[in-house]
Amino acid sequence: xxxxxxxxxxxxxxxxxxxxxxxxxxxxxxxxxxxxxxxxxxxxxxxxxxxxxxxxxxxxxxxxxxxxxxxxxxxxxxxxxxxxxxxxxxxxxxxxxxxxxxxxxxxxxxxx
Amino acid sequence: xxxxxxxxxxxxxxxxxxxxxxxxxxxxxxxxxxxxxxxxxxxxxxxxxxxxxxxxxxxxxxxxxxxxxxxxxxxxxxxxxxxxxxxxxxxxxxxxxxxxxxxxxxxxxxxx
Amino acid sequence: xxxxxxxxxxxxxxxxxxxxxxxxxxxxxxxxxxxxxxxxxxxxxxxxxxxxxxxxxxxxxxxxxxxxxxxxxxxxxxxxxxxxxxxxxxxxxxxxxxxxxxxxxxxxxxxx
Ligand SMILES: Nc1ncnc2c1ncn2[C@@H]1O[C@H](COP(=O)(O)OP(=O)(O)OP(=O)(O)O)[C@@H](O)[C@H]1O
Ligand SMILES: Nc1ncnc2c1ncn2[C@@H]1O[C@H](COP(=O)(O)OP(=O)(O)OP(=O)(O)O)[C@@H](O)[C@H]1O
Ligand SMILES: Nc1ncnc2c1ncn2[C@@H]1O[C@H](COP(=O)(O)OP(=O)(O)OP(=O)(O)O)[C@@H](O)[C@H]1O
Ligand SMILES: [Mg+2]
Ligand SMILES: [Mg+2]
Ligand SMILES: [Mg+2]
Numbered sequence: 001x002x003x004x005x006x007x008x009x010x011x012x013x014x015x016x017x018x019x020x021x022x023x024x025x026x027x028x029x030x031x032x033x034x035x036x037x038x039x040x041x042x043x044x045x046x047x048x049x050x051x052x053x054x055x056x057x058x059x060x061x062x063x064x065x066x067x068x069x070x071x072x073x074x075x076x077x078x079x080x081x082x083x084x085x086x087x088x089x090x091x092x093x094x095x096x097x098x099x100x101x102x103x104x105x106x107x108x109x110x111x112x
Numbered sequence: 113x114x115x116x117x118x119x120x121x122x123x124x125x126x127x128x129x130x131x132x133x134x135x136x137x138x139x140x141x142x143x144x145x146x147x148x149x150x151x152x153x154x155x156x157x158x159x160x161x162x163x164x165x166x167x168x169x170x171x172x173x174x175x176x177x178x179x180x181x182x183x184x185x186x187x188x189x190x191x192x193x194x195x196x197x198x199x200x201x202x203x204x205x206x207x208x209x210x211x212x213x214x215x216x217x218x219x220x221x222x223x224x
Numbered sequence: 225x226x227x228x229x230x231x232x233x234x235x236x237x238x239x240x241x242x243x244x245x246x247x248x249x250x251x252x253x254x255x256x257x258x259x260x261x262x263x264x265x266x267x268x269x270x271x272x273x274x275x276x277x278x279x280x281x282x283x284x285x286x287x288x289x290x291x292x293x294x295x296x297x298x299x300x301x302x303x304x305x306x307x308x309x310x311x312x313x314x315x316x317x318x319x320x321x322x323x324x325x326x327x328x329x330x331x332x333x334x335x336x
Contacts, residue, residue, distance in 0.1 A: 003204060007253050029119050030146040034254040064204055074324060082326050092227060092288055093322035098205035100186060102194050115316060141231050142258040176316055210317035212298060214306050
């Protein structure tokens with residue numbers, strides 16, 4: 001299993017969730033974060049306004065997925081989150097050793 | 113060392129913390145998050161009210177623990193966070209390579 | 225590549241970011257969190273006031289870095305975030321298997 005963490009533009013959250021749903025992914029956790037990227041000091045558009053501060057509101061998605069789902073999840077997030085403009089975000093993949101679904105006690109792939 | 117991340121119901125935070133304290137775990141980090149689970153489109157209870165939106169407020173706990181503590185931490189979280197109702201949450205375990213306690217410079221198991 | 229997660233005192237965020245910038249690190253994600261540490265029940269200073277509750281506001285930094293950057297990043301965070309007082313924070317390092325920069329499609333070290 002892998003944990004896929006993606007930091008994306010907040011207005012893209014619904015598109016990304018729908019696209020993920022389309023490939024069978026329903027479980028995910030969303031955190032509101034502040035992002036600092038390469039354009040420090042430059043401006044970035046957010047809700048039609050230019051941000052002159054050097055951080056930008058982003059959302060972070062965390063998804064535990066099975067090994068087989070990793071490639072399609074990355075592809076779907078990349079396509080659904082992309083605008084072609086700076087600040088589109090990043091995807092980080094790390095290994096997941098163990099998962100438990102609390103209500104049922106199921107573990108690992110059955111728990112995702 | 114392992115990083116244990118658990119997404120649980122917010123009203124269970126105090127119970128979980130006390131149960132963890134009871135097995136000697138005091139260090140943890142809590143983040144307010146939004147959860148999307150398998151019941152997309154269905155309702156889930158939150159503070160006595162039914163949520164018709166398809167996300168639900170959750171809290172995420174992150175705990176760095178020693179290898180020996182992993183099993184008991186999972187057991188304690190599962191018991192203390194569980195209500196038997198949908199939305200009880202998930203536990204994710206990943207490997208941790210290095211830990212530093214900033215004030216003292218201690219590392220790894222001594223730093224947890 | 226490694227993911228470095230650091231939980232620090234909020235008023236130290238600017239110092240840490242500037243110090244990281246000084247060694248060429250510009251990309252990072254910041255999350256507002258609540259911390260529970262070893263001083264449960266004791267007080268900790270926050271914005272000049274003593275916190276009697278047993279959690280304290282902290283910020284969490286997540287930085288994806290190349291393997292070569294890990295040691296200097298840890299050193300810089302330790303120095304810039306430290307006050308010598310309790311609650312200075314912790315640094316957690318885990319392995320990162322894959323990174324994608326959404327706008328360009330670049331991967332791994334090129335994507336950081
Ligand atoms: N190395 C990194 N580690 C952790 N988070 C990062 C890193 N790089 C970027 N991020 C997060 O992702 C968000 C979006 O990054 P962003 O897309 O601006 O990356 P970029 O490298 O500047 O690419 P672009 O040139 O397309 O803007 C940042 O605001 C930050 O929250
Ligand atoms: N695969 C996943 N990846 C990341 N976060 C997840 C995943 N599955 C669940 N979560 C997080 O855990 C929270 C609680 O999940 P939940 O307990 O509803 O899981 P479930 O599989 O729907 O089980 P149940 O049928 O008992 O509700 C979700 O709201 C979400 O934040
Ligand atoms: N084992 C841990 N797992 C996850 N988060 C932790 C852990 N230990 C500490 N933290 C986070 O780091 C924050 C700062 O920890 P803190 O610096 O108080 O650690 P400490 O061990 O109590 O050291 P000190 O004695 O210097 O205060 C905590 O408020 C919590 O958010
Ligand atoms: Mg950028
Ligand atoms: Mg559910
Ligand atoms: Mg402390």
